[in-house]
Amino acid sequence: MKKSFIIAVLFSVTVAVANAQEALKKVYNENINPMEQIDNALVKAKADGKYVVCQVGGNWCPWCLRFADFVEKDQEVSKMVSDNFELIHVNYDPRKSGGDASANNAAKLMKRLGNPARFGFPVFVVLDSEGNVLHIQDSSFLEEGKGYSEKKVLRFFRNWTPKAVNNNNT
Numbered sequence: 632m633k634k635s636f637i638i639a640v641l642f643s644v645t646v647a648v649a650n651a652q653e654a655l656k657k658v659y660n661e662n663i664n665p666m667e668q669i670d671n672a673l674v675k676a677k678a679d680g681k682y683v684v685c686q687v688g689g690n691w692c693p694w695c696l697r698f699a700d701f702v703e704k705d706q707e708v709s710k711m712v713s714d715n716f717e718l719i720h721v722n723y724d725p726r727k728s729g730g731d732a733s734a735n736n737a738a739k740l741m742k743r744l745g746n747p748a749r750f751g752f753p754v755f756v757v758l759d760s761e762g763n764v765l766h767i768q769d770s771s772f773l774e775e776g777k778g779y780s781e782k783k784v785l786r787f788f789r790n791w792t793p794k795a796v797n798n799n800n801t
Contacts, residue, residue, distance in 0.1 A: 655696035659689050659722040665740050669762070672717040677760035682793055684712070685721045685744060688753035694770065695720075695753040701779045708784050715792040716757075723748070757791045766791055 660668075672683045688695030699720065702708050712718050723737060725748065741747065747754040750769040757766040773783045789795060 655693070655700050657690040658696065658699040658720045660720070661690065661722050661724075663722075664736075665721045665723070666736075666743070668719055668721060669743070669758070672719045673758065673760060673762050676717040676758075679717070680760075680793060682716050682760065682765070682791065682796075683758040683762075684716045684718045684788075684791075685756040685758065686718060686753050687721045687723050687744065687747055687756060689722050689724055691724070692752045694774075697777075698753050698770065698773075698779060701784070705781055705784075708781060708788070711785060711788045711792075715788065715794075721756075723752070725752075755787070759793075759796075765796060 669683065669685060672685075675681075676683045686695065686698065690696065702712055702718065721740070721744075723740065725737075744756045745764040745767050747756050747767045750767065751771065753770045755766075755768040755770065756764060757768070759765055768787055773779050773787060775783065
């Protein structure tokens with residue numbers, strides 16, 4: 632009995648350590664006002680000649696954290712993003728659907744971003760430097776296996792750079 636207990640404890644510790652090593656970094660700040668976060672990103676984007684990409688989701692969303700990790704680790708995608716966009720992680724909590732102030736703020740956020748929650752999470756909203764919604768991207772089209780496709784993600788970002796959108800040679 633004592634031996635079984637020790638084995639069970641060791642197994643539990645091993646599983647906990649393995650899960651901790653695989654845990655993805657939380658990237659959504661749940662304590663900031665997302666409307667102000669977007670406004671600040673727009674100011675910076677306008678000054679730099681970029682667009683804003685709002686990655687809407689939350690730390691509760693494994694696919695949201697996977698995408699953030701993917702962008703950070705894939706050098707080509709990371710460069711594409713940093714050269715053309717202000718990428719922000721806009722926290723959204725779909726569980727806040729009651730009648731309180733946070734639910735009202737969440738509804739205002741979704742309205743401002745063109746109601747992207749209909750696509751699931753994460754969802755990407757491309758804003759021009761004035762804050763106009765240019766595109767809402769369903770992330771499922773960027774997935775491949777248990778992660779994201781570099782080719783699909785790069786295609787998405789390439790098609791929504793300021794240069795691509797404003798190219799008058801079409």
